[in-house]
Every structure is written in structure tokens, then in C-alpha cells.
Amino acid sequence: MSDLVQxxxxxxxxxxxxxxxxxxxxxxxxxxARRGEVQRSADAVTKLLTEAGFGDVQIVSEGGAPAVIARHPAPPGAPTVLLYAHHDVQPEGDPTQWATPPFEPTERDGRLYGRGTADDKAGIATHLAAFRAHDGNPPVGVTVFVEGEEESGSPSLSRLLAAHRDTLASDVIVIADSDNWSTEVPSLTVTLRGLADCVVEVATLHHGLHSGLWGGVVPDALSVLVRLLASLHDDDGNVAVAGLHEAGAADVDYPPERVREETGLLDGVSEIGSGTVPQRLWAKPAITVIGIDTTPIDKSSNTLTPRARAKVSMRVAPGGDAAEHLAALTRHLEEHTPWGAHVTVIPGDLGQPYAIDATGPVYDAAREAFRTAWGAEPVDTGVGGSIPFIAEFAAAFPSAKILVTGVEDPATQAHSVNESLHLGVLERAAISEALLLANLASERQVAP
Known part of the structure; x- marks a missing residue:
């Protein structure tokens, strides 16, 4: 093992x-406009995997973004491990908000800054390091699957899994797209919330009216929308939609000062909701208004707005059904619209939550690899965010054991400006994965 670490x-x-x-x-x-860059990225990943020693590497697409599949066959009696990552990234947002150019990797204080440094091109790097550490000949079968549209909701993933089911079939699936408890303590992600969203539009008038002539008599659509959106939470910030599922959360300490440090909560702003932080973050539903369409301030006039709309995003607790939760949210919006305004709810994306039973020899092998690589006991955690494709993998390969790992940490700022990768975490994640491949070779009971 020491030789493998070296x-x-x-x-x-x-x-x-x-x-x-x-x-x-x-x-x-x-x-x-950057679809060509995604193809260039897939080509680059293909080249890296080929040079690493994979003999069977292909770019595949089932009507969506290009994905890369690479295979190394399993020795007789050994299991096959599927290593997942994605090569697409989030838009960078306003480049002026970045301390350094978003697509020029820059090291500062032991962290590598840039879009995708952590989410999730570091996942690709982790897989490369583990495979290279075994000199391209690990003691288990290895299939690498690098998706190209995860940040867009993986719309073609189900078709990819169906079309390449035999190629992707495996005994263990390692998804390197999650978080760690800290830069010094690793995590196994065992629960993830699901996702349901919609666009709600309210209308009060056929056309805009002079606010001086008619204000105080007829309602404007934006005031209706604001009252409707406010009804989604009670005064303490708990979700007020009826019929939503709540689960249980791990009993881990998450003090208020850690919340404030990790989120950048402004002085005087309080947390919302009731229950422990892990309960609220991992096991209860959450609703966020992520966008509003109405008259911009620089184009505003003294006019009653006839129509306004908002996009509402809901996280679904493990054990809940995303479609049923979207139906409950829709009913709430339709029933709580004030003053008889017309309301239209347009359903959006759905992603199912997932909970993993992280017991048995595969998870024992993973925890042992973590302990050796990190020098710390791994923490089983939930994730407030959603990775809907995990449920798709579980449905496609029901007998496979799923491990959700990652190279992110609380300071990574994935999806935000100044995303970064802690280089020490990358090293420990790569060592963990290399050791895991070795450990799984001795766990013959996971093989078919």
C-alpha cells in the first residue's frame, strides 16, 4: 500500500x-455558442484516457452532449468498477467578479482556482491518477464514464445508459462529484435531495394601466406574485407547502459559526427554518425563488404591471417523490394566489432523491481506503443539492453498489465565482481511489 501511495x-x-x-x-x-468547446473537451479526455492505457475508448452521444467511455477488462474473478465524472462545467457568470480569469487555472494558497477545477474536472483527474498509479493495469476491471451535460440536468443520460448498458455494466459505481466534510476529513455521501421546479405566471390585466389613475383599485401582477411567493414559507422560514416529505438526518455537529463561515451570511442575517442544520439541509424540503421576470428598474414607469412570473426551485427530501412534490407545489400556488388573479404553473425539471445503504464489504473497502489516505475516519453525510442521475444509475444497474465521493470541500464554491480545488484534497482523493481499486480486488464477493 505504501508503494501505491508513493x-x-x-x-x-x-x-x-x-x-x-x-x-x-x-x-x-x-x-x-460553446458546444464546439464541449466537443474539444471530449476529444481531450479521450486522448488522456488512451494515453493512460485504456485500450477501448470511444466518444458517444445519444442526441445530447458528447460523453467518453473507456474500458479496461477485469482479470478473471475480479469485479468491474465504473468511475464517473463529467467534463462539462457551469457558465462562469460575470468574469469581473473573479479574482483571476475563470478559464485560466491559477494557484493561490494551496488552492487551484478556475471554472471546473473542482466540479468536476478534478473528478477526471482523480480517475486518471488512480489508473496511472496502477501503471495502467489495476487488479480490477475499470470503466471510466465521463458525461458531457451534467450541469444541464443530464437530459440524454437515460438514453446513454440504455444504449451502452452492456459496456457500462459494473459491480461498483464510483461517482466522483460530491463534497468532503472538510479539507482534512473525507466524506461518503449517503443521501441526496431531489429536485422539482416550475415557472409560475400571474396576470391581472389585459394591458398596463396608469398607476396614479388606477392604483389602489386594481392589483398589479408583481404585487400579486410577491404575496404568492411569500406564502411558500412561514414566518420562521419553514416551507409552508402541505404534503411534503421529511426524512431523518445523520447526527453530526454543524454549529452556527460554521454555517456563517461557509455561506458568507451577512452580519445580522439569521438562519431560516427549524431543526438541526443537517436536518434542514439534507432531510427536509427547501424552496427557493431563483428568478423573476418583470419590468426592469431602468425601464420602469408609473404603470400597473399586467403580468409577472417567477421560477421556483424545490429540493425533495430522500424518500419523497419529485413528481408528487411538484404536484403539491402546483396546488399550493394555484390555491394561494390572492385577489382572484389568473395563475399558470408550467412544470419544469424533475430529479429523484436518493438514499444509499452504505453497509457491506464494498463500503468497508472504501472506508479503509479513506482512513489510509486521509489519516481520518470518513463521515457519512447527506448533500442538500441534487444529483438526479444517481437514481438513474441505480435503476439501470440495480445490483451495483454506488459510492458517492468527491474532491470538493466547504470552500470550493462550485457553481459560483472563484471556484477552487484544494490541492491537498485532490492528492488524498486520488490516493483513496487508487487504494479502493486495490481493496476491491480482494473483495471477491462483490463480483458477479
Whole structure:
């Protein structure tokens, strides 16, 4: 094992260079103008996996973004491990809000800054490091699957899984797209919330009216919308929609000062909701208004607005059904619209929550790898965010054991400006994965 740890450390400089090259590719699938960059990213990943020693590497697409599949066959009697990551990234937002250019990887204070440094091109780097550490010949079968549209909701993933089911079939699935408890303590993610969203539009008038002539007599649509959105929470900030599911959360300490430090909560602003932080974050529903369409301030006039709309995003607790929760949210919006305003709810994306029974030899092998690599006991945690494709993997490969790991930490700021990767976490994550492949080789009971 010590030789394997040393080998990971030896390959990490080359892995970092490859990661930096990937970060320089603006693989934003959500931006039609950069679809060519996503293809260039898939080509680069293909080249890296081929050079690492995979003999069967292909780019596949089932009507969506290009994905990459690479295979190394299992020795007789050994299990096959599927290593997942994604090469597409979130849009960078306003580049002026970044301390350094978003697509130019820059190291500061032991962290590598840039869009995709952590989410999730570091996942690709972790898989490369683990495979290279075994000199391209690990003691288990390895299939690498690098998706190209995860940040857009993985709309073609089900078709990819169906079309390439035999190629992707495995005994263990490692999804390197999650968080760690800290830069010093690793996590196994065992629960994830689901997702349901919609657009709600309210209308009060056929056309705008002079606010001086008619204000105080007829309602404007924006005031209606504001009151309707306010009805989604009670005075303490708990979700007020009836019929939503709540689950149980791990009993771990998450003090208020950690919440304030990790979120950047402003002085005087309080938390919302009731219950422990893990309960609210991992096991209860949450509703957020993520966008509003109405008259911009610089184009406003003394006019009653006839129509306004908002996008509402809901997180679904593990054990709940996303479609049923969207139906409950829709009923609430329709029943709580004030003053008889017309309301239209347009359903959006759905993603099911997921809970993992993290017991048995595969998870024992993972925890042992974590302990060796990190020098700390891993924490079983939930994630407030959603990775809906995990439920799709579970449905496609029901006998496979799923491990959700990652290279992020509380300071990563994935999806935000100044996203970064802690380089020490990358090293420990790569060592963990290399050790996991070795540990699984001795767990013959996980093989078919």
C-alpha cells in the first residue's frame, strides 16, 4: 500500500498539468455558442484516457452532449468498477467578479482556482491518477464514464445508459462529484435531495394601466406574485407547502459559526427554518425563488404591471417523490394566489432523491481506503443539492453498489465565482481511489 501511495504522489504533477489543460477548455454545454468547446473537451479526455492505457475508448452521444467511455477488462474473478465524472462545467457568470480569469487555472494558497477545477474536472483527474498509479493495469476491471451535460440536468443520460448498458455494466459505481466534510476529513455521501421546479405566471390585466389613475383599485401582477411567493414559507422560514416529505438526518455537529463561515451570511442575517442544520439541509424540503421576470428598474414607469412570473426551485427530501412534490407545489400556488388573479404553473425539471445503504464489504473497502489516505475516519453525510442521475444509475444497474465521493470541500464554491480545488484534497482523493481499486480486488464477493 505504501508503494501505491508513493506512486500516486509521483503521477500527480502530470495529472495536475492535464487538469489545468482541461480547465482552459470552456466546456459550457448550456451555452450553444460553446458546444464546439464541449466537443474539444471530449476529444481531450479521450486522448488522456488512451494515453493512460485504456485500450477501448470511444466518444458517444445519444442526441445530447458528447460523453467518453473507456474500458479496461477485469482479470478473471475480479469485479468491474465504473468511475464517473463529467467534463462539462457551469457558465462562469460575470468574469469581473473573479479574482483571476475563470478559464485560466491559477494557484493561490494551496488552492487551484478556475471554472471546473473542482466540479468536476478534478473528478477526471482523480480517475486518471488512480489508473496511472496502477501503471495502467489495476487488479480490477475499470470503466471510466465521463458525461458531457451534467450541469444541464443530464437530459440524454437515460438514453446513454440504455444504449451502452452492456459496456457500462459494473459491480461498483464510483461517482466522483460530491463534497468532503472538510479539507482534512473525507466524506461518503449517503443521501441526496431531489429536485422539482416550475415557472409560475400571474396576470391581472389585459394591458398596463396608469398607476396614479388606477392604483389602489386594481392589483398589479408583481404585487400579486410577491404575496404568492411569500406564502411558500412561514414566518420562521419553514416551507409552508402541505404534503411534503421529511426524512431523518445523520447526527453530526454543524454549529452556527460554521454555517456563517461557509455561506458568507451577512452580519445580522439569521438562519431560516427549524431543526438541526443537517436536518434542514439534507432531510427536509427547501424552496427557493431563483428568478423573476418583470419590468426592469431602468425601464420602469408609473404603470400597473399586467403580468409577472417567477421560477421556483424545490429540493425533495430522500424518500419523497419529485413528481408528487411538484404536484403539491402546483396546488399550493394555484390555491394561494390572492385577489382572484389568473395563475399558470408550467412544470419544469424533475430529479429523484436518493438514499444509499452504505453497509457491506464494498463500503468497508472504501472506508479503509479513506482512513489510509486521509489519516481520518470518513463521515457519512447527506448533500442538500441534487444529483438526479444517481437514481438513474441505480435503476439501470440495480445490483451495483454506488459510492458517492468527491474532491470538493466547504470552500470550493462550485457553481459560483472563484471556484477552487484544494490541492491537498485532490492528492488524498486520488490516493483513496487508487487504494479502493486495490481493496476491491480482494473483495471477491462483490463480483458477479
Amino acid at each position: 506512486r500516486v504522489q509521483e503521477v500527480l504533477p502530470s495529472v495536475r498539468r492535464d487538469l489545468e489543460d482541461l480547465v482552459r477548455i470552456e466546456s459550457v454545454w448550456a451555452d450553444p
